[in-house]
Amino acid sequence: MARYLLKKLGSIVVSLFIIITITFILMKIAPGGPFTSERKTSPAIEKQMMEAYGLNDPIHKQYIDYLIKAAKFDFGPSFKYDGQEVTDIIKRSLPYSLILGAEAILIALAFGVLLGVIAAIRHNKFADYTAMVIAVLGISVPSFIMATILQYIFAIKLQALPIARFESFAHTILPAIALATTPLAFIARLMRSSMLEVMSADYIKTAKSKGLSERVVTYRHALRNAMLPVVSYLGPLVVSVLTGSFVIEKIFGIPGLGNEFVVSVTNRDYTVIMGTTVFFSVLLLVSILVVDLIYGLIDPRIKVTSKEAGK
Amino acid sequence: MSQVQLRDSDFESIQIDQKETEKISGQSTSYWKDAWRRFRKNKLALAGVIIIILLAFMALFGESISGQNYRDNDLMNANKPPSSEHWFGTDNLGRDIFARTWYGAKISLFIGLMASLIDLVIGVIWGAVAGFFGGKIDEYMMRIADVLYSVPYLLVVILLMVIMPQGLWTLIIAMTITGWINMARIVRGQVMQLRSEEYVMAAKSLGASNARLLFKHLVPNTMGPIIVTLTLTIPSAIFTEAFLSYLGLGVPAPKASWGTMSSDALASFQYYPYQLFFPAFFICLTMLAFNIVGDGLRDALDPKERK
Numbered sequence: 001m002a003r004y005l006l007k008k009l010g011s012i013v014v015s016l017f018i019i020i021t022i023t024f025i026l027m028k029i030a031p032g033g034p035f036t037s038e039r040k041t042s043p044a045i046e047k048q049m050m051e052a053y054g055l056n057d058p059i060h061k062q063y064i065d066y067l068i069k070a071a072k073f074d075f076g077p078s079f080k081y082d083g084q085e086v087t088d089i090i091k092r093s094l095p096y097s098l099i100l101g102a103e104a105i106l107i108a109l110a111f112g113v114l115l116g117v118i119a120a121i122r123h124n125k126f127a128d129y130t131a132m133v134i135a136v137l138g139i140s141v142p143s144f145i146m147a148t149i150l151q152y153i154f155a156i157k158l159q160a161l162p163i164a165r166f167e168s169f170a171h172t173i174l175p176a177i178a179l180a181t182t183p184l185a186f187i188a189r190l191m192r193s194s195m196l197e198v199m200s201a202d203y204i205k206t207a208k209s210k211g212l213s214e215r216v217v218t219y220r221h222a223l224r225n226a227m228l229p230v231v232s233y234l235g236p237l238v239v240s241v242l243t244g245s246f247v248i249e250k251i252f253g254i255p256g257l258g259n260e261f262v263v264s265v266t267n268r269d270y271t272v273i274m275g276t277t278v279f280f281s282v283l284l285l286v287s288i289l290v291v292d293l294i295y296g297l298i299d300p301r302i303k304v305t306s307k308e309a310g311k
Numbered sequence: 312m313s314q315v316q317l318r319d320s321d322f323e324s325i326q327i328d329q330k331e332t333e334k335i336s337g338q339s340t341s342y343w344k345d346a347w348r349r350f351r352k353n354k355l356a357l358a359g360v361i362i363i364i365l366l367a368f369m370a371l372f373g374e375s376i377s378g379q380n381y382r383d384n385d386l387m388n389a390n391k392p393p394s395s396e397h398w399f400g401t402d403n404l405g406r407d408i409f410a411r412t413w414y415g416a417k418i419s420l421f422i423g424l425m426a427s428l429i430d431l432v433i434g435v436i437w438g439a440v441a442g443f444f445g446g447k448i449d450e451y452m453m454r455i456a457d458v459l460y461s462v463p464y465l466l467v468v469i470l471l472m473v474i475m476p477q478g479l480w481t482l483i484i485a486m487t488i489t490g491w492i493n494m495a496r497i498v499r500g501q502v503m504q505l506r507s508e509e510y511v512m513a514a515k516s517l518g519a520s521n522a523r524l525l526f527k528h529l530v531p532n533t534m535g536p537i538i539v540t541l542t543l544t545i546p547s548a549i550f551t552e553a554f555l556s557y558l559g560l561g562v563p564a565p566k567a568s569w570g571t572m573s574s575d576a577l578a579s580f581q582y583y584p585y586q587l588f589f590p591a592f593f594i595c596l597t598m599l600a601f602n603i604v605g606d607g608l609r610d611a612l613d614p615k616e617r618k
Contacts, residue, residue, distance in 0.1 A: 142553055250557075
């Protein structure tokens with residue numbers, strides 16, 4: 001177990017190193033300096049600014065500095081917002097995204113699993129078709145269109161929920177639903193097919209022939225085993241919610257990390273772009289590792305240490 | 312109960328014609344014929360195919376049907392709702408939305424198709440080579456893919472869009488730079504399974520070269536999953552294009568895609584919802600059509616997976 005963890009951590013560090021290097025190169029070859037703006041700054045001032053931000057150092061020194069700083073999770077100051085550190089921007093905006101993301105993940109999991117189970121139990125009946133139509137629609141309607149539809153119906157027509165911003169729980173409902181739509185549909189389909197597979201397994205027949213009630217068989221025996229593919233979908237789920245937040249936070253005017261990333265992209269604020277990219281990657285790699293570990297724990301058939309044990 | 316009458320003639324031997332027993336009753340079907348038979352039964356998937364054909368037809372010829380074009384602006388007629396002159400209304404610069412919708416269809420479908428085809432070529436070659444040779448080659452090739460895969464797809468695309476000059480091909484290149492990995496993984500898995508099959512061994516012992524084994528024997532036998540993946544990549548590419556346009560990273564004006572059209576319409580959708588409705592509707596319809604066709608193909612091409 002410890003060896004497996006160490007190996008995984010090692011590959012995460014390698015991945016991160018490559019990601020950091022690539023973002024560094026990309027930002028160096030990007031057109032337009034960070035201080036290019038409509039108003040022409042005098043060469044003297046520009047030189048001074050370049051000096052202050054360490055942009056006049058030779059490229060390899062800049063790279064090594066950047067690596068060391070990135071390891072300490074220090075991405076330097078923002079080029080566009082005076083006196084703001086990238087780390088501060090991340091710290092400030094992360095809570096919004098975390099709350100929103102957690103809500104979206106919960107919605108997607110709860111309703112996706114529910115829909116999938118209903119479809120599987122009522123296989124080839126009306127409920128199954130309805131659930132699968134909802135799922136296909138959910139996959140086909142992009143999150144940003146979903147967001148606009150939700151805003152139009154619930155905020156403009158019905159005036160039931162606030163249209164944008166992030167002030168109370170009510171404000172989070174629409175963006176969380178919009179963010180959850182696509183993964184919810186994926187989970188429903190995943191759950192349905194895995195549930196159908198499990199329901200025809202031998203141990204379900206055994207359970208039924210022992211005289212257990214339909215309920216117990218479905219929820220205690222089938223559901224728990226059918227959940228496994230959904231657990232392995234948690235990694236992609238995090239990615240989907242994370243990247244979905246770029247657009248959703250923009251549409252709903254939420255000052256989260258996704259919005260901050262989009263703003264930095266439009267502003268060509270390179271340090272913020274690099275910082276958030278690296279941060280997103282860390283978040284993602286760690287969550288995939290956690291999912292791996294959970295998977296090994298809940299499914300004893302998969303031994304994370306099996307390779308070492310075999311030797 | 313009636314008595315069964317037995318006659319002598321009942322005990323005569325029937326002449327068995329050797330040729331008759333060799334005859335195969337029922338038509339022989341190939342894999343593709345069989346798949347088509349299954350696919351045809353799927354009404355929903357057939358409807359999807361028809362929708363795609365109609366969309367493609369309109370993308371090619373629909374632009375000028377109503378006698379308008381996509382780029383002429385007419386500020387006197389800006390923001391007009393649908394009418395007999397402007398079938399889908401006009402946008403904030405008075406451009407005809409009907410013509411723009413089908414011009415946008417051309418761009419959106421082109422991006423979707425192109426990106427998916429490039430993914431297909433790179434993914435199939437990469438996956439097939441890794442899966443076929445295995446060992447160290449496989450390990451290194453898939454490690455590269457894993458590292459690329461560990462950065463979220465949309466994040467990579469956005470980063471590339473930032474540093475490259477805006478344009479149609481930039482969009483396609485940015486989308487394919489990590490988009491092929493999914494295809495590569497699927498092909499690799501399939502090839503690894505197939506390479507120990509008898510017919511591969513037979514071909515090998517007949518002296519077939521590696522390239523021949525790969526592209527004459529292994530890749531054609533993974534065609535099913537490849538086609539399914541391709542069909543499902545197209546909607547995701549169309550989605551990505553729309554997503555990027557929404558962030559202002561789409562095709563630059565005067566070109567228009569469904570994504571840029573919906574993005575432009577967003578600011579005023581409270582007052583002119585029809586401006587958003589048409590491009591958004593066609594994005595959803597296209598994605599829906601490709602998704603149900605992809606599902607149908609999966610059911611038809613892979614009977615083992617059928618539920």
